[in-house]
Amino acid sequence: MTGWAVEAAGVEKRYGGVTALKGVDLRIPEGAIHGLIGPNGAGKSTLFDILCGITKPSGGRVSVLGMDVAALPAHHVARRGVGRTFQRTATFRDSTVRENLLFASYGRMRHSVLQRMARAPAWREDMAAFETRADAVLETCGLAHLSDQPAAALAYGTQRRLAVAVMLMNDPKILFLDEPVAGMNDAETAEFIALVRDIARGRTIVIVEHDMAAIGALCSEVLVMVDGAQVVSDTPERALAHPDVVAAYLGTDADD
Ligand SMILES: Nc1ncnc2c1ncn2[C@@H]1O[C@H](COP(=O)(O)OP(=O)(O)OP(=O)(O)O)[C@@H](O)[C@H]1O
Ligand SMILES: [Mg+2]
Numbered sequence: 561m562t563g564w565a566v567e568a569a570g571v572e573k574r575y576g577g578v579t580a581l582k583g584v585d586l587r588i589p590e591g592a593i594h595g596l597i598g599p600n601g602a603g604k605s606t607l608f609d610i611l612c613g614i615t616k617p618s619g620g621r622v623s624v625l626g627m628d629v630a631a632l633p634a635h636h637v638a639r640r641g642v643g644r645t646f647q648r649t650a651t652f653r654d655s656t657v658r659e660n661l662l663f664a665s666y667g668r669m670r671h672s673v674l675q676r677m678a679r680a681p682a683w684r685e686d687m688a689a690f691e692t693r694a695d696a697v698l699e700t701c702g703l704a705h706l707s708d709q710p711a712a713a714l715a716y717g718t719q720r721r722l723a724v725a726v727m728l729m730n731d732p733k734i735l736f737l738d739e740p741v742a743g744m745n746d747a748e749t750a751e752f753i754a755l756v757r758d759i760a761r762g763r764t765i766v767i768v769e770h771d772m773a774a775i776g777a778l779c780s781e782v783l784v785m786v787d788g789a790q791v792v793s794d795t796p797e798r799a800l801a802h803p804d805v806v807a808a809y810l811g812t813d814a815d816d
Contacts, residue, residue, distance in 0.1 A: 565590045565625060565734050565764035566611060572619035573606050573788075580606040582788040583620065593756065593765045595775045595782035595796060599808060602785040604768040605647065608736045611766070612644045613637035625733055643732030645723045647739050653712035657703055657722055660711055661694045664729040693729060701725040701755060717748025721755060734764040741771050753777050772800060784808075 566588040573581040581603045588594045596604050609615035610622055613629040613636070622630050629637050638644075651660050669690070671682040698704040701721045706714065711722060720740055727735060737756070741749045749771065756765060756778055769775050775782060776796045784791045784799050786808040792799050799805055 562626070563590055564588065564623075565592070566594075566766070567623040568607075568611070568620065570620035571607065571610060571617050571622055573603070573610065573615065574618045580788055581610075581617070584783075584785065584788075584790050586783055586790075586793075588764060588766060590764055591760075591762075592780055593760050593767065593778050595779035596766060596768045596785065597770070597772070597775060597782050597799075598785035598791075599811075601787070603788040604785060605738055607785070608644065608738055608766075608768060612642055612736060614644070638730070641731075641733035642736070643727035643730065643734070644736040645720075645727060645738055645740060647742070651711040651719060651722050651726065654710055656708050656710055657698070657714070657725075658694060658707040660722060660726055661697060661729050662690060664726040665690050665693070693731075697725050697728045700728065700758060702751070715748075717744045717752065720744065720748075720752065724755065724759070728759065732763065734766070735759070737765065737767045737769075739768055739770065741769060741774050749774060772796070 564587055566586055568584065568586040571581050571584045572579070584603070584607060596607065598604055606615065610617050611624050611629060613632050613634040617630050622628070624637070625641055627637060627640060652663060655663070669686040671680065671686050676683045695704070698707050701724060703718070703721060703725055706718065711719060714722060741752050744752060753774055756767070767775065767778060779796055781793060782796050782799050783793045784802070784805050791804045791808060792802045794802070
């Protein structure tokens with residue numbers, strides 16, 4: 561490892577005639593909580609997809625946790641410590657909170673279908689490890705008392721915490737959170753900020769967010785993107801005061 565959780569240089573992404581990313585550079589130190597902000601359509605989610613190996617870049621170099629993620633399948637990247645949440649929550653709504661965590665663990669279980677059917681020792685070991693991990697994750701995410709509730713019955717902010725819990729089951733070393741507090745009320749946002757601080761220990765966290773108060777509360781540094789290109793990388797306070805950033809956000813308001 562180099563001390564950098566993310567090292568990206570000249571990242572480009574074209575979709576037919578649309579250039580979503582025009583050569584973005586990004587470096588995130590291990591252990592940082594790093595922000596990525598910018599108006600709608602700036603390319604933030606596209607960059608996240610590339611950093612997680614879900615989308616392949618059209619150009620540039622991308623290293624995450626020392627892996628060349630552009631050259632690896634997404635499931636490989638995920639198994640090696642890269643977690644991602646999406647703008648829209650993706651939990652199994654009819655399943656309980658605990659079952660949602662179990663599904664997240666299937667990829668890590670070492671027992672076979674036959675061993676499960678036979679209730680073999682390998683199955684029992686996997687299940688015991690899962691129960692222990694699930695209890696810890698539920699506790700961390702403030703979901704312990706809700707573990708038998710169907711996901712659909714949870715309040716919105718709680719569903720977003722469940723999405724984080726699902727990700728934590730695989731103990732990722734870096735987490736990409738795409739607009740995690742969007743749609744949350746103030747109390748849910750405050751709870752979520754506390755959760756992010758809690759899970760940041762021993763991990764790197766990258767957050768795309770339009771809620772600047774949340775960004776200011778959490779991030780040591782933010783990269784501002786506008787229209788597929790980076791504008792500035794600085795502390796949240798300085799970045800938001802930068803004339804080009806002010807102009808970009810004013811420009812978006814005027815267009816709306
Ligand atoms: N699969 C795709 N095919 C074609 N164009 C795409 C695709 N994905 C993204 N784009 C385009 O790339 C640009 C960047 O989109 P992206 O979703 O990354 O922006 P964003 O910064 O996440 O915006 P928002 O804040 O609204 O979530 C947009 O112009 C979008 O329309
Ligand atoms: Mg987006």
